[in-house]
Amino acid sequence: MSVSDPIADMLTRVRNAVMAGHSVTAMPSSKIKADIAKILKEEGFIKSYQVVDGERPGQQVLRLRLKYVGERRERRSVLTGLQRVSRPGRRVYTGKRDIPWVLSGMGIAILSTPKGVMTGQQARKHGVGGEIICKIW
Helix, strand or coil, X not given: CCCCCXXXXXXXXXXXXXXXXXXXXXXXXXXXXXXXXXXXXXXXXXXXXXXXECCCXXXXXXXXXXXEXXXXXXXXXXXXXXXXXCCCCCCCEECCCCXXXXXXXXXXXEEEECCEEEEHHHHHHHCCXXXXXXXXX
């Protein structure tokens, strides 16, 4: 099955897994999805991620281990919200001076820049702008 927006599909799978209380979610892998998962791991939104071989040869699967706090009934996800900003139908770009803050710094914006995929804070530090992929809090 082909998906017109694979990044939105990834975010939706993660959102659905969090709402259902799953500890692991899987999706078809790509380089940009692995980069987004790496940022989520570095920022503490997920426990870990790994790229493994799929059922068919040449197909790889990205597995994310979601992070929760609390015990049993009080268990809550660290990840509370995901929002896709730039879509295939409407690309959203930003300059280095206009990189958005997410919840006054409590969340992160993920950007695709000429220096690679990075958070908004890293992009400000490197002095680059780019396409705003998503916001996560």
